[in-house]
Amino acid sequence: MTWLPRLRLGLLIVAVVVLQTTVFSAGLRVFGVTPDLGLVLTVAVACSWGPERGAVFGFVTGLAVDLFLSTPLGVSALSFALVGYGAGIVHGGLLRPSRWTAPTMGALAGLAGGVLFVGISAVAGREALLSLTSARIILIASVYDALLAFAMFPIARWATEVRRDGVQGALGYPSIGR
Amino acid sequence: MVAYQRTNRRPILVLLIVTAVALITLDVRGSGPISTVRGGAHDVVDPIAGALDTVFSPVGDWIDGVTKAASLKDENARLRRRLDAARGEQAAARAAVEENKDLRKLLDLPFAADANAVAAPVVEGAPGNFELTVQIGKGASDGVGADMPVVTGAGLVGRVVEVSRDRATVLLMNDPQSGVGVKMERTGTFGVAKGRGDTGTLRVDFVDPNADVTAGEVVSTAGVQNSPFPAGIPVGTVSKATRTPGDLQLDVLVKPLVDFSHLDYVKVLRTPSGR
Numbered sequence: 024m025t026w027l028p029r030l031r032l033g034l035l036i037v038a039v040v041v042l043q044t045t046v047f048s049a050g051l052r053v054f055g056v057t058p059d060l061g062l063v064l065t066v067a068v069a070c071s072w073g074p075e076r077g078a079v080f081g082f083v084t085g086l087a088v089d090l091f092l093s094t095p096l097g098v099s100a101l102s103f104a105l106v107g108y109g110a111g112i113v114h115g116g117l118l119r120p121s122r123w124t125a126p127t128m129g130a131l132a133g134l135a136g137g138v139l140f141v142g143i144s145a146v147a148g149r150e151a152l153l154s155l156t157s158a159r160i161i162l163i164a165s166v167y168d169a170l171l172a173f174a175m176f177p178i179a180r181w182a183t184e185v186r187r188d189g190v191q192g193a194l195g196y197p198s199i200g201r
Numbered sequence: 202m203v204a205y206q207r208t209n210r211r212p213i214l215v216l217l218i219v220t221a222v223a224l225i226t227l228d229v230r231g232s233g234p235i236s237t238v239r240g241g242a243h244d245v246v247d248p249i250a251g252a253l254d255t256v257f258s259p260v261g262d263w264i265d266g267v268t269k270a271a272s273l274k275d276e277n278a279r280l281r282r283r284l285d286a287a288r289g290e291q292a293a294a295r296a297a298v299e300e301n302k303d304l305r306k307l308l309d310l311p312f313a314a315d316a317n318a319v320a321a322p323v324v325e326g327a328p329g330n331f332e333l334t335v336q337i338g339k340g341a342s343d344g345v346g347a348d349m350p351v352v353t354g355a356g357l358v359g360r361v362v363e364v365s366r367d368r369a370t371v372l373l374m375n376d377p378q379s380g381v382g383v384k385m386e387r388t389g390t391f392g393v394a395k396g397r398g399d400t401g402t403l404r405v406d407f408v409d410p411n412a413d414v415t416a417g418e419v420v421s422t423a424g425v426q427n428s429p430f431p432a433g434i435p436v437g438t439v440s441k442a443t444r445t446p447g448d449l450q451l452d453v454l455v456k457p458l459v460d461f462s463h464l465d466y467v468k469v470l471r472t473p474s475g476r
Contacts, residue, residue: 044328045250055399056330075213082217086224090242091328093362093372096235097224104217141331147225151377152331156398160330 031182032068036084039064044091056160058167059133060175061088065103066110066132067125067172067179074111081107094140095147102139106132129172133165236363240341243365250325250336317471318352319343323464324368333376333398334359335464340367348429350422350470356435356458357381357422358467369469373461374403374436381430382423383455385439388413391423394436394455402440405453412451414442420455431472 039060047057061084069077081103089099110128117124138161141152228235321339339345341364351358351371359379363370372379375396383394383405390412392405408414418439424432437455444451 041246041249041253044246045253045325048328049250049325052326057328078214078217082221087242088328090239091246093327093332093334093370093378094329095225095228096239097221097228100224101218101221104214104221108214137330143225144331147229149331149378151398154398156400157331164330 025185028183028185032080035064035178035182036061036087039084040087040091043088053167054163056163056167058171059136059164060171061085061099062103062106062132062136063129063168063171063175064179065107066128067176068183069107069111070114070120070124070128070176071180071183072111073115074108077107077111078104079107081105094144094149098140098143098147101143102136105139106136109135125172125176126169129175130165130169133168134161137161137164239363240365243363243368243370247365247368318468319345319471320466320468321345321369322466332378333373333396333461334362335371335373337369337371337467337469338367339469340365340369342366344471345369345469346471349472350430350434351467352434352470353459353464353467355460356437357430358459358461358464360429361469371467374457374459375399375401375461381436382425382428383420383436384423384432385412385414386419386421387415388418390414391425392453394420401456403437403455403457405455406450408451408453410444410448410451414439414451414453416440416442429472431470 043057043060047060051057062081065077065081065084068080072080082100085100085103086097088103089096092099110132114120114124114128137157141157141161144152224235319339321337321343323335324338325336327334337345337351345361345364347361347364349361351360357374359371359373359376361369362372373396374381374394375398377396377398379396381394382391384391390408392408394403394405397404405420416439420436420439422428422430422432422434422436424430435458437457439453440456441454442451443453
């Protein structure tokens with residue numbers, strides 16, 4: 024793996040964390056809910072790079088997001104890693120990706136990631152998160168994630184591109200839409 | 202079907218899971234280095250946040266206007282009615298304030314409003330969906346420390362939980378993680394008020410099941426030993442007190458005096474118990 028994709032992904036993580044903690048938390052809320060930018064990006068990377076790298080990327084991204092949350096450090100990291108791993112496996116089993124694969128994966132990631140986050144937080148002592156309010160938040164966030172997936176997947180594809188001759192499929196994971 | 206090479210995936214995933222669980226355990230137990238790293242991350246991001254907020258806040262206001270148009274109209278009408286009622290009560294309140302000041306001087310009681318405090322703007326909401334916090338634009342460089350109480354003119358907002366150089370994170374009273382010892386002003390009954398998320402009320406636990414608590418009663422901080430909250434800060438008014446036969450405590454719900462969804466400026470009380 025060359026250094027260029029790593030650099031791009033590193034910059035993407037920084038950009039996603041900054042946007043999540045500033046722009047989306049301050050103003051771009053829909054019915055009081057913010058999207059899970061880091062989670063959608065993790066799924067997009069997992070679809071391009073596979074479950075192992077998706078899990079590692081999710082772990083690092085989740086850890087960066089955790090630095091700005093009041094929940095215990097590691098909760099987002101674990102949630103994102105598991106969702107990234109699962110997304111990589113699911114995408115690897117797809118017969119033929121379509122234009123709706125990105126928003127579908129984004130929505131499913133939002134649902135799975137939200138449920139995992141709430142569950143892991145409850146085990147870590149935040150039992151109050153197990154409520155109907157959390158369920159409502161997860162549903163709204165997953166719709167928001169699906170919309171953002173339209174933009175995040177092409178960005179992830181650009182960031183993970185190894186060579187410009189379209190031979191990224193050497194890893195066995197063709198990009199969405201190709 | 203996409204062909205892919207099967208590799209031994211499990212060690213990587215297991216390592217990530219073990220690392221995450223270790224970090225969660227350390228943070229739950231209160232690890233100092235993790236707090237330091239969090240503060241450092243805020244110090245890096247906060248200047249960028251200020252610049253981005255200037256650019257994107259009009260967009261956020263537009264989205265709010267679209268999604269909340271109906272509720273904004275209702276709120277406008279409700280606030281106009283409240284303003285009319287408040288004007289009528291103003292004269293009576295002035296007399297009560299003066300009498301209160303004289304009595305406190307006589308009794309030499311500490312009062313929250315006299316505490317060393319710093320005013321701070323609320324600059325951002327919570328970065329995640331499962332916490333009720335706000336970011337304020339004052340930090341360690343302004344004397345703000347962890348566990349310091351945060352108030353507005355209406356009453357208790359919450360307490361500081363994270364501090365960086367120029368900003369701080371305030372855990373709001375309606376967050377389920379929040380808890381404060383309170384006292385019913387009329388009867389002196391004690392309890393612990395805890396947040397109930399976006400339900401609009403706080404729950405008061407450990408209230409004597411035989412206590413005489415009525416709706417409308419003012420609830421304020423009790424200032425118990427080792428509490429970061431000094432006594433006398435208004436918290437809310439009792440909205441419901443239910444006595445169920447056989448229960449070990451009275452079910453008390455309190456409506457907060459502070460509107461947590463409309464915080465613009467707050468005051469951080471720089472109490473000695475803050476770190």
